[in-house]
Amino acid sequence: MYDLERLHPAAVIENLIRNIYKFFQILIGPLVIIATSPLSKRWLVIIAIVGLGAYFLISILSWYRFRYAVYNEELRIEYGILARRKTYIPIERIQSMQITTGIVQRIFGLVKVDVQTAGGSSEAKASLSAITKEQASKLQAQLNIIKHSTDMNEKISVIKNKKHLTLKTLLIAATTSNGIGVVLVGGLAVLSQINQHLPNEDIYTKIGESIINYAGDTVWIYLLSLLFILILAWILSIIGTIISIGGFTISRLEDRLLVQRGLIEKREISIPLNKIQAIKIVEGILRQPFGLATIQVVSAGIGSKSTNDTIAFPLLAKKEIPNFLAEFLPEYKTEITYTPLAKAAQNRYRLILTIPTLLAVIPILCFFNYGFLALLIAVLAWFWGKKQYKDAGINIEEEQIAIRYRLIGLNTYLIKHSKIQAIKLKQNPFQKRKNIKAIEVYIASSRAGSTVGLTGIKSSKGDEILNWYREF
Amino acid sequence: MQEGFSNRLSSKALTYWQWYGFLTFLPFWLFPIAYFFSSKYFFFPIWPIYVFIVVFLMLTLLKTFIIPKIIWNRWRYKVSEHDINIQYGLWIVKHTIIPMVKVQHVNTKQGPLMKGFGLASVSISTAASIHEIPALEEDVAAALRNRISILARVVDEDV
Numbered sequence: 190m191y192d193l194e195r196l197h198p199a200a201v202i203e204n205l206i207r208n209i210y211k212f213f214q215i216l217i218g219p220l221v222i223i224a225t226s227p228l229s230k231r232w233l234v235i236i237a238i239v240g241l242g243a244y245f246l247i248s249i250l251s252w253y254r255f256r257y258a259v260y261n262e263e264l265r266i267e268y269g270i271l272a273r274r275k276t277y278i279p280i281e282r283i284q285s286m287q288i289t290t291g292i293v294q295r296i297f298g299l300v301k302v303d304v305q306t307a308g309g310s311s312e313a314k315a316s317l318s319a320i321t322k323e324q325a326s327k328l329q330a331q332l333n334i335i336k337h338s339t340d341m342n343e344k345i346s347v348i349k350n351k352k353h354l355t356l357k358t359l360l361i362a363a364t365t366s367n368g369i370g371v372v373l374v375g376g377l378a379v380l381s382q383i384n385q386h387l388p389n390e391d392i393y394t395k396i397g398e399s400i401i402n403y404a405g406d407t408v409w410i411y412l413l414s415l416l417f418i419l420i421l422a423w424i425l426s427i428i429g430t431i432i433s434i435g436g437f438t439i440s441r442l443e444d445r446l447l448v449q450r451g452l453i454e455k456r457e458i459s460i461p462l463n464k465i466q467a468i469k470i471v472e473g474i475l476r477q478p479f480g481l482a483t484i485q486v487v488s489a490g491i492g493s494k495s496t497n498d499t500i501a502f503p504l505l506a507k508k509e510i511p512n513f514l515a516e517f518l519p520e521y522k523t524e525i526t527y528t529p530l531a532k533a534a535q536n537r538y539r540l541i542l543t544i545p546t547l548l549a550v551i552p553i554l555c556f557f558n559y560g561f562l563a564l565l566i567a568v569l570a571w572f573w574g575k576k577q578y579k580d581a582g583i584n585i586e587e588e589q590i591a592i593r594y595r596l597i598g599l600n601t602y603l604i605k606h607s608k609i610q611a612i613k614l615k616q617n618p619f620q621k622r623k624n625i626k627a628i629e630v631y632i633a634s635s636r637a638g639s640t641v642g643l644t645g646i647k648s649s650k651g652d653e654i655l656n657w658y659r660e661f
Numbered sequence: 662m663q664e665g666f667s668n669r670l671s672s673k674a675l676t677y678w679q680w681y682g683f684l685t686f687l688p689f690w691l692f693p694i695a696y697f698f699s700s701k702y703f704f705f706p707i708w709p710i711y712v713f714i715v716v717f718l719m720l721t722l723l724k725t726f727i728i729p730k731i732i733w734n735r736w737r738y739k740v741s742e743h744d745i746n747i748q749y750g751l752w753i754v755k756h757t758i759i760p761m762v763k764v765q766h767v768n769t770k771q772g773p774l775m776k777g778f779g780l781a782s783v784s785i786s787t788a789a790s791i792h793e794i795p796a797l798e799e800d801v802a803a804a805l806r807n808r809i810s811i812l813a814r815v816v817d818e819d820v
Contacts, residue, residue, distance in 0.1 A: 489788060610789035613757040615750070631789040638789025658758060659744060 193256035193267065199297040200255070200319035204248040206293060207318075216240050257317060259331040264304060266315050278315060280332055282306045284464045284489045288325060290455040300325045304332075306489075347443065350516045354437035354503060362434065362504040365475040368426030369419070376422065434503045441517045446486065448501065460488050466608045466632045467641075468501070468521050470510065470601040477599065480507045487602075489633040521603045527582025527593055533623035534645025538581075539574035546570040583628070583643055583650065585657050590630065592641050602641045604632060612658050613640075614651045626651040670736045674796030677778040678729035684774070686724045693717055738794050740805065742812055745785060747794060763787045764813035769802045785809065 220233060247270065255268040264278045287303040294300055302325055305314040320328070354362075380393070400414075435452035445461045467487040476482065484501040505513055511524050530538075546567045554560040577595045584591040590609070593601040610631040620626060627644040628651055693713040700707055732751050739746040745759040764785055771781040781802035782795040797805065 610763045610787035611757055611759040611792065613755055615753050615755045617753040621754075631787065633788035638787070640789075655756070655758060658760075 191258045191260035191265075193258045193265075194320075194324065195256055196252060196317060197297065197299050197319040197321060198252065199293060199299055201245075201248045201252045203291070203293045203301070203318045204251065205244060208244065208248075212240065212244055257315070259328065264315060264332070276315060278304065278306055283332065283461075285458060285460045286329070286332070287459075288457040289451075292453065294319060298322065302328060348440045348447075349443065350441040352439050352502065352513070352517070354434065358504045359431060359435060359437070361479070361481070363427040363430040365473065365479075365481070366426060366430045367473060367475070368430055369423050372422040372426045372429070434500070437500075437503055439502055439517060446501065446517065450500075460486060462518075462520070464488055465518075466604070466634060468514075468518060468603040469499075470523070470603075472507070472599040472601075474597050476504070481505065482507050482510060484510070484513065487632060487634050487639075520605065522586065522589060523591075523601075523603065525584045525586055525591055527584045527591065528646075528650060530578060530581050530643075530645040531623070531625045531647040531650075534625050535575070535578045537645060538578035539571055542570040542574040542577075543567055578645070581643060581645070583646055583654070585654055590654070590657075592628075592630065592643050594643055602630075604630060604641070606658065608632060609658060610638065612655060614655060616648070624648045628654060668738050668740075670733060670738075670794075670796050671780060671798045671801065673778050673780060673798065674736075675729060675733045677775065677780055677796055678733060679725050680778075681774060682724040682729050683721065686721055689720070690717060740809060740812075745792075745809065747792060757792055759785060759787060759792055761809075761812045764809060767806050767809045767813065769806045771799070783809070 216236070219236060250270045251268065254270055254273070255266070257264065257266045259265070259280075262280050264280065264283070266276045266278075268274055268276075283304055283306055285305050287305070289301040289303065290299075291301060297319070299319045299321055302317040302320060303314060304316075317328075432452045434450050436455070437450040438448070440447040440449075444463075445459050446465075448456075448458045448460070450456055465486055465488055469485040469487055470482050471485060472482045481504055483503055484505060485499045486501045487499060501517070502513065511522075514521050514523055550563040550567055553563040557563075580593065580595040580599055582591075582593045588606045590604050590606070591601065592604075593599065610633055612631070613629040615627040615629065616625075624647065625645050626648050627642065628646055629640045629642040631638060631640050693710060696705065696713060697710050699705060700710065728751060732749070735749055735751070735754065737746075737748045743761055745761070745764075746756070747759075748754065748756045765787055767783065767785050769781045769783050775781060775796070778796075779799050780796045781799050782793055783797060783802050783805050784791055784793045786792075794802075794805070
C-alpha cells in the first residue's frame with residue numbers, strides 16, 4: 190500500500206481566498222437588494238455570516254478529503270466531499286509542472302504545485318494548492334526518478350544555460366505590451382457588473398448627465414478626460430506587466446526548460462523538452478519598429494488561462510533570437526529563408542481587408558461632411574493587405590516546418606515534424622484556377638488543439654509539404 | 662483525383678444524405694406556410710407567396726439532390742499502415758493526412774436515421790483534432806475502426 194498525504198491546512202485559506210470573488214458574485218445581488226430595501230439590516234449580516242460560514246466549512250471538508258500520493262508510476266489524487274473522486278495521472282503523460290508561490294503560500298513558507306496533462310479540461314490537471322517546499326521537492330524527485338535512472342537524476346538537475354530579463358528590457362516590455370486593451374476591456378466589464386447589481390436607475394447616465402452639465406460643449410474637456418483614461422489604463426498595464434514578468438529567468442536543463450517569473454506571485458514552470466509542441470515568435474506592432482520579439486512555447490499542458498504562461502522569453506532583440514534558440518532550444522532553427530506566397534494570392538490578401546472596410550465606410554461617406562476622409566481607412570486596409578501578403582512565408586527544412594504570417598503583429602511558428610498531429614490542404618475553385626492552396630497544420634495545445642494556417646501557397650509547395658509530412 | 666485515393670463512401674450514403682438533406686430542410690417550409698396563413702388574417706400581399714414557393718422549392722432541390730451528390734462524388738479516403746488520407750468538400754476541397762502515430766482514439770457513431778440505412782461513421786481523434794469518415798456501411802465502419810485501432814496501437818506514442 191501507499192501513504193496518501195494531505196495538503197498543508199493553509200490550503201483552506203488559499204481555497205477561501207480563491208473563491209471569495211465567486212462568493213461575492215453569487216451573493217452581491219441579494220446583498221445589494223437587502224441593503225437598499227427598507228428591511229432590517231440585521232438580515233444583511235446574517236446572510237453574509239451564514240454564506241461565509243458555509244464556504245469555510247466546505248473549504249475545510251474539501252481540504253480534509255483531498256489526499257495525494259505517487260505510486261506505481263502514477264500521481265494519485267483522491268478528493269470530493271459528496272462524490273468521492275480518484276484521479277490517477279500516469280507520470281509519462283504529464284506535460285508540465287508549475288510551482289507557484291502566492292501571497293498565502295509565502296506567509297506559511299509553502300508552494301502550490303500544478304501538474305498538467307494534455308487536454309484543456311479541468312480533469313486534465315492536478316492542483317496541490319499548499320504543500321511544504323520539502324513535499325514539493327520530494328514530489329518533483331519522485332516524478333523525475335521514475336522517468337530516469339538515479340544517476341541520470343543527478344545529471345538532469347544541472348543547469349546548462351540561464352538567462353535573466355534585465356531591468357531595461359523589463360521596462361521596454363512593460364511599456365510596449367498590449368495590456369492596455371486588456372485593462373480597458375476589463376475595466377468596462379467591471380463597470381457593467383456594478384451596474385447590473387444596482388437596483389435603481391442607470392448610474393452611468395447620471396454621471397454622464399452631470400459631466401455634460403459641468404462641461405457643456407467644450408470639446409477639450411472630453412478629449413482631456415479620454416486622454417486621462419487612456420494614460421491611466423496604460424500605467425495600470427505597465428504595473429501589471431512588471432508584476433507578472435518581473436524577475437523573469439529561463440534555464441535550460443538536460444531534458445527540460447525551467448521558466449521562473451513574477452514579483453508578487455512567483456511562478457516556476459518546468460516543461461520537458463519532448464512535450465514542447467511548437468515555438469512561437471511574436472513581433473507585436475509596437476515592438477517591431479524596435480526590432481523586438483517575444484518567444485513563446487506552445488505546450489499541451491500550460492496556458493489554459495492566459496497566454497502569458499507560455500512565454501519562454503518576454504522580449505528579445507530579433508538578431509539575438511538565433512543565439513537564444515541555439516542556447517535554449519537548439520532543436521529549432523530560425524536562420525532559414527521563407528518561400529513567399531504565390532503572386533496570384535496577392536489580390537486575395539488585399540481584397541479581403543479592403544472590401545469589408547469599404548462597406549463599413551460607405552455609410553460614413555454618405556452622412557458626414559468630411560466623410561471622404563474615412564476612405565483613408567480603406568486605403569490603409571489596401572496597403573495592410575499587401576503587407577500581410579509580403580510578410581507571409583513558409584519553409585520546410587529537415588525536421589522542421591516554419592510558418593510566418595501577419596495579422597497585426599508578425600507571428601512565426603516553428604514546429605517539429607513529429608509534433609504535427611495532422612495536415613490539411615484546402616483549395617476552392619478560385620484557388621484552383623490560380624493554382625494556389627491553403628494549408629492548416631494541427632498542433633496540440635492547451636485548448637485541445639489549435640491550427641496554424643496559411644492561405645495562398647503555390648499548389649506545388651503544398652504537395653511538397655504533404656510529401657515531406659508523409660515520408661519522414 | 663489524387664493518386665492512391667481508392668475508397669469511396671458507401672453508395673447507400675448518397676441516399677442517406679439525400680434523405681438527410683430533405684428532412685433537415687423540411688422545417689424551413691414553416692416560414693412560407695406561416696406567411697400564407699398570416700396573409701389571411703393580416704393584410705399582407707399574397708403575391709410574395711409564389712416567390713417563396715419557387716425559392717424554397719429550389720433550395721429543397723439543392724439540399725436534396727445537388728449538394729449531397731457533389732459531396733458524395735468528392736469523398737475519398739485511404740487507410741494505409743502509416744497514415745489516413747481523406748479528401749472531401751463541397752466548395753473548398755480539403756485533403757487531410759493523419760499519421761497513424763498521432764491517432765489517440767477512434768470510434769464509430771450512428772444516429773437513428775443512419776441506423777435505418779445500416780450506416781455508421783468513423784471518427785478519428787488526434788491530440789489536436791477530430792476527423793470523420795461519414796456514412797460507411799456498418800460492417801465496413803466497424804472493420805475500419807478496428808483496423809485503425811490496431812495500427813495506431815502498434816506505434817503507440819505520447820503527444
